[in-house]
Amino acid sequence: MTTWRRFARFDWVLFGAMLALIAIGTVAIWSAGNARAEAVFHGMWRSNLVTALVGLGLYFAIALTDYRRLLDFLAIPAYLVSLVLLVAVLLVGDTIYGGSRWLWFFQPSEIAKLCVIAALAFFLGDDRLLRGSVRRGFRGFLLAAALIGLPVALILAEPDLGTAITLVPSALVMVFVAGTWRKGLVTLAAIGALAALVVLGAVYEAEKPGVSPERRARILKCVPLRPHQLRRVRVFLFPERDVTGAGYNLRQAQISIGSGGLTGKGIGKGETNHLKYLPQAISMNDFIFCVWAEETGFVGSIALLTLFGALLLAGCRVALVASDGRGRLLALGVTTLVFAHVYVNIAMSIGLVPITGLPLPFISSGRTFLVMVLCGLGFVQSVSLHREEKQS
């Protein structure tokens, strides 16, 4: 196949939407950084852009290489290295905001996400490693559970529930599409969803007005949530209750998004951001969407959602046209990971899900995450570039 033919398979929508999102992220980080008093944040957009360029280098390197070869060579070593890093961060990591998530200049948990996806695709994508009956059976499921469970357990130990949870949709989708133990999987997923609902219902039952303190304490004792998680769930269920305390972040997030109105206050002119009502510590990360939504309004929000939609649908199309199972799983895993982040991040700032510390892909200023997402999309692009033409 000539280079020219390959070039025609390059997914321009996937690539273009990504570039546009990086541009938006640069602007949003510039604005959020300028609002900070500390001068070090004023240049954050620049270092983020540099990171994006480095990430784009990796993106092309991965995209232009055949993903099959990459998986063959790298899936297992990368997975193991990520486990080592996760252990290392528990032992020597920097503690920030109550969790030790940082190792030197990066977050191993972000790298682990991509490594788990690659490993799942490698093992479950086709029958080359496992016999079909094994791969689709309970043993395949146990292997997948181990591949996912090890890093998730380590991430939960940091503790970083949000990051651990984002892996779940990708893993579910990949295992399901691979056809591994479908009946059990569906049952398990249903049980999980039911359990989440039960927990939510229990917290609501305990916290709703008019419940006696004794009853409340009795119910909450059975709820498997840490205090800060319980607080977030409570704010999610009763957002009006404590807008200056626990509910402050959500309230300010909504004020900043809502006050943006239809067309926004203008780039760099978001008041809740620049007057520091929006929590400064996380305005560049978890709450970056608020900065963008306040300054560009509903129009800007929809533009952002449209770009993400284009990116995600392009990812699905790559999965659809992928010429083998590994490519398909890889594309679906990465796309689902991006979607999970986008959905949870935006939904939490408008009160649709409890507040969770998750970055918004391409827009938030987390550098490890940005590089990881770029690499992931590089794999997707590689799947698109290295697909075989179907024979008619």
Next chain:
Amino acid sequence: MRRDSALAHLTEGLPCLALALVFVAGLLQLAVRLKEVQVDDAADFSYASARQSLRRVQTGGVRGRILDRHGALLADNRTALSIVCQPAQFQRRTWEATVGEIAAAISNVAETIGRPSPLSERAIRRHVNQSLAMPLFVWRDIDEGELAVFSEHEREFPGFAVEETEERVYPLGTLAAHLIGYVGRDRGESEAGDEKFNYFATELRGRSGLEIYYDSFLRGVPGERRVLVDARGFAMREWTVVESSGGPDLVLALDVDIQRAAERQLDGQRGACAVIDPRTGDVLALASSPGFDPNAFVPTLSRELYERYAQDPAKPLLNRASGGAYAPGSTFKPVTALAGLVAGFPADETYVCDGVFTLGEMRLHCASRWGHGPLDLRHALMKSCNPFFCNLGLDIGTNALLRMSREFGLGAKTGLDLGVDMAGVVPDADWKMRMYGEKWFQGDLAQMTIGQGMLLVSPLQMARVAGAIGTGYLVTPRLKADVPVERRPLRVPAVFLDVVREGMRMVVDGDGESRGTGWRGGEGVPVAVSGKTGTAEIGRGESRRKNAWFIAYAPSEAPRIALALVIENGDSGGGTAAPRVGAILREIFGTQSGEGS
């Protein structure tokens, strides 16, 4: 593997399509919710955003000036420079650290400009707690030297700036100080029930005199500024929404020249003088001595200075002219005379004065030790014969005298447009019983006929009495030039008034043996003057003192001026007060002789 049937391929592709649907559904859900937040509820959230980040500040306008009837400035404004501190420049993690940072910065500047900081750490903390978004005024009204030093080093002091404020200035210093009053600096306040503003810029507010009486008039229309504050409340940006407008000028009926003349005559004494135009009620002068310089109260009245004034036994802050309460002494006799005439006492009946009036155990001496001999009412006024009026009073009774006193507005506020407006006392049986638990005796009546005893009046009230006798109607005195003239005719027949007028003319007129007690009140005055002397005795034995009075109106035939003057601890009305009134009248009619208004 690669040769999947079309059906198998479709089955494997289905999850991808389903997932795409899930993605689209998720994003649509976000879009719908975003539409609610950003479009449907945008107004609510915009309001919430503004409410938490906007502070509305009421700014006071420049105070109106105060001028006399000829345009002479009595109270003016000058631009004063102050060094202010913007707390936003000194943000630290904790409030306590912020306060410390500000305090340290202030003492830094203090060292450079060589003026100690007037603010305690407590004051700074209070500002940080309560008015964080507002500039903190550190040094008010700095002088040129301090300004020069500060400007030179301004770059070294980020967060400090020079701000202009308006300060009050009284160009004529002590002149009419009691009347004009002075101002203080106050945190502004909202109208009742008005919660519109978060902050009020400090503004000048009247503390006494006209400054307080016409405070709302002078203040003008306040403006509005908005301050954008950050999440901690520090000011980030501010702008003006409504410019404040200056208050209107207060034009007085007062005549600075007459005021000056009156004050000159009181100089070095304790006393007061009220000069009015009896036709309109215009207060031409309202002088009180000793006085004070209101400029010393700018920019702020120091506690020590105020204590010194407040504890001075001479009471320099008291406006004696309208707020002093004195026994009128013999200046009350024209009122007694009118009461007698109205009650039927014949104008020409003579009475023989033997120098003393005896009533039971009480003996009232006449000014003339050996008695005036036989005299009628006009001459009794002219010579100020005590026994004559005591006799007259007993003849007509208490009620007739009370009625006439009240007819002249005694015992009631004059209606002067100034907070200081002493009603005085016109004592009656009820009043005495209330105050002293004693019955009203004939002796009380006898004392009252000659303006002694419990009767108390202010000089302004007596100027009004003099004017009313001269013109036939009682005016309400006014300080502001355009207050409508208010006057009512005396309910006294003109013939009786004429008798008293003749008597009061004789007080000033004549020479040699036939001259009246107040002849010096008309000395050298180019117009005919009518008046009445008074020497009110206060206290007994060692503490016995005399207040010297003179009331007058001029020209006698068509009065344009009515006045009353009292000197505390004087010798006599004729000797102490009358010559001073003469000097004032010479000043007036010397300057006014050509006009004849």
